[in-house]
Amino acid sequence: EKDGHDWFMRKEIFEQPKALADSLLGRRGRTGQLELDEMRLSDDEIRDIDKIIIVACGTAFYAGLVAKYAIEHWTRVPVEVELASEFRYRDPILTRSTLVVAISQSGETADTLQALRHARTQRSRVLAICNTNGSTIPRESDAVIYTHAGPEIGVASTKGFLTQLVACYLLALYVAQVKGTRFGDEIDEVLGQLEAIPDQVQRVLDDAESVYALARDSIEERTVLFLGRHAGYPVALEGALKLKELAYLHAEGFAGGELKHGPIALVEDGLPVLCVVPPRGRDQLHQKMLSAISEVRARGARTICLAEEGDPAVAAIADVVISLPRVPVLMQPLVATVPLQLFACELATLLGHDVDQPRNLAKSVTVE
Ligand code: F6R
Numbered sequence: 434e435k436d437g438h439d440w441f442m443r444k445e446i447f448e449q450p451k452a453l454a455d456s457l458l459g460r461r462g463r464t465g466q467l468e469l470d471e472m473r474l475s476d477d478e479i480r481d482i483d484k485i486i487i488v489a490c491g492t493a494f495y496a497g498l499v500a501k502y503a504i505e506h507w508t509r510v511p512v513e514v515e516l517a518s519e520f521r522y523r524d525p526i527l528t529r530s531t532l533v534v535a536i537s538q539s540g541e542t543a544d545t546l547q548a549l550r551h552a553r554t555q556r557s558r559v560l561a562i563c564n565t566n567g568s569t570i571p572r573e574s575d576a577v578i579y580t581h582a583g584p585e586i587g588v589a590s591t592k593g594f595l596t597q598l599v600a601c602y603l604l605a606l607y608v609a610q611v612k613g614t615r616f617g618d619e620i621d622e623v624l625g626q627l628e629a630i631p632d633q634v635q636r637v638l639d640d641a642e643s644v645y646a647l648a649r650d651s652i653e654e655r656t657v658l659f660l661g662r663h664a665g666y667p668v669a670l671e672g673a674l675k676l677k678e679l680a681y682l683h684a685e686g687f688a689g690g691e692l693k694h695g696p697i698a699l700v701e702d703g704l705p706v707l708c709v710v711p712p713r714g715r716d717q718l719h720q721k722m723l724s725a726i727s728e729v730r731a732r733g734a735r736t737i738c739l740a741e742e743g744d745p746a747v748a749a750i751a752d753v754v755i756s757l758p759r760v761p762v763l764m765q766p767l768v769a770t771v772p773l774q775l776f777a778c779e780l781a782t783l784l785g786h787d788v789d790q791p792r793n794l795a796k797s798v799t800v801e
Contacts, residue, residue: 440788442587442679446774447638450631452592453767455581456599457628467620469607473576474532474558479611482532482558485510486525488517488548489536490798492590492674493597497536498667499766500601506763507609507616507623517544518801520551527555534604535561538585538593539797540568547801549573562600564593578604587789588796589678591774594671595634595767602627602763626760630767633758637771640756644772647737647753648779651705658699658706658734659686659773660725662718665709668766672707672773678791679781689725702733707776709769710740710747712762719746726750739769 438444462468485504487497497514504512515525517535527533533552537545540563549559549570561574564582571577580596606620651657657676661669669686676684687696689708700706706729711718727750730736738751741759748754755772757765781788 439782440587440778442589442591442774442778442788445585445587445591446771446778448583449592449595449771450635450638452580452582452596453599453634454631455583456596457603457631458581460603461624465621467603467606467610467624469578469603471577471579472607474560476611478558479608481530482510482608483530484528485512485532485534486520486527486552486557487512487514487534487536487601488520488545488552489514490517490542490544492594492671493536493538493542493545495667495671495674496594496597496601497534498670499598499664500605502664503602503763504605504608507605507614508612509614509616510608510612515548517542517548520548527552527557529556529558531555531557533557533559534601535559535570535574536563536597536601537561537568537570538564538580538582538590538597540565540570541797541799542570543799543801546570546573560604562597562604564596586796588791588794589675589774589777589788594770598767599627599630626764630760630764633760633768634771636758637768638775641775643755644775645779647755648776648783651776651780652783654682654705656683656699656704658696658704658729659684659709660689660692660706660722660729661686661709662689662711662722664763664766665711665769668709668769668773669707671770672709672776675773675777676780678794679777679786679788680784681786681792682780689722692725692728697728697732700729700732700734704729704734705737706734707737707773708739708751709765710738710744712741712759712765713744718762723747723750739772
């Protein structure tokens, strides 16, 4: 049942190329237009959307944080991302033109469910992104995009997360298509980029051994920091969450630019800092990330860089490089998250922890 793997989590990590391909299957209509059959919102309703609020918990919340970069870029609709447990209590501004997107792998998370119920009382439209057919969250939503990851049994979300990203991206492209934003011509190109991801994730998985070696070198660590920028920032948060929940380590993710505003004070000799390096050649993100890495390195940090293959500037300042396929910046979370999942899974295994059932955690959190 675990396909020869020691844990469901590891099996599910290795299933991601298929999960991603399944989530993308059948989305191109006959005319080349993107089709989302469970969408159920009319074109008029979509044209009317003037704000999107994403509500979710945990890893699904980080999927929302990544999605914000893509949705705003492609649709020019403002996006807020909020922890479902905080949402209702701040009297959020909701109208009929607000689309609330509830992301939940299980479809049963109580906080997310309560957030969507609140949104519906304010007459906002609610769209669920969910992996579990017929669960409560999609049943109570106006529209659904199902992810097709297959059952996720390991408590830590892995293929759930990557397929949530795909679903959010499909939603963004669909809204862009219906609204006819200036980005419209590129929809086909971005779909092509998404369709290339399963093979690229497979390449990352084929190189799992380099991540396992890193885990073997890390069994003495008590603290690990994660740095990222742009869409790589939520990836850093997700990497830290995986390490907390599975390896019970103190792990924190920061935005690269925030280092000098406080976190750099934590850096001391030998501290491992895992850096998600943005692809080369976009804005100054890559360069700025390299400066952040140099700064922590100058203070003695052990720099572990996830960076696109053959990046000489990274090779010069990294103690360890984990290579990623070359992809556009908005696609990078889909490949960069995978080594972080493998790292947490392997480190927790080496430390003798139960990876599928981490202490104190439940697969679906049905209490608020
Ligand atoms: C982390 C993890 C949790 C869930 C969160 C939301 O690995 O699995 O943080 O992501 O409890 O669960 P769903 O997506 O089922 O609403």
